[in-house]
Amino acid sequence: SAVISQKPSRDICQRGTSLTIQCQVDSQVTMMFWYRQQPGQSLTLIATANQGSEATYESGFVIDKFPISRPNLTFSTLTVSNMSPEDSSIYLCSVNGQGGKMNTEAFFGQGTRLTVV
């Protein structure tokens, strides 16, 4: 299984500011995934981050609001820009097991709990 470390684990931010969340994996992976989990709800995929190319965003999520970096095969960042209280959520980084093979389980970081005030 992959070991995923996310930083920060939690933060309280002022509206209008930005927060960058870091995700470090203990092995090289092709794809890294960013999810959002709003209070009391399930996980929603924000985007898929590939090394060496631009991230692919899901419907309802845009690069200007959630810019993503993927500088190498073990690291990615997600920035939540110009935050509003509606952005208060848990943000989760995920990778597929077994070196990114198809049909395999996904592993998750411990999440970043963001509160925007």
Added chain:
Amino acid sequence: EDQVTQSPEALRLQEGESSSLNCSYTVSGLRGLFWYRQDPGKGPEFLFTLYSAGEEKEKERLKATLTKKESFLHITAPKPEDSATYLCAVQAPGSARQLTFGSGTQLTVLP
């Protein structure tokens, strides 16, 4: 569009009282169905993957089964430490390995 519906939303059991959680899914060709456990303040922890109807997987007090329309997570003689939210997710062909999650079942096991 892939859909995953979990029921019940919440379940309270007495310690030792066995029960089942349901995950109904609609997907164009199932590539895999995944069960996760999520404790408060933590990321989901992988439990099982099921690939085809009739398949079963077991781990301690948990057993997952799969049909063509739904999956069940059976909990036998649960203990308070089994209290968590259990999430079901599906993966479909052409989804670039992304998962569609259900809203989860919040399980509370009382001592």
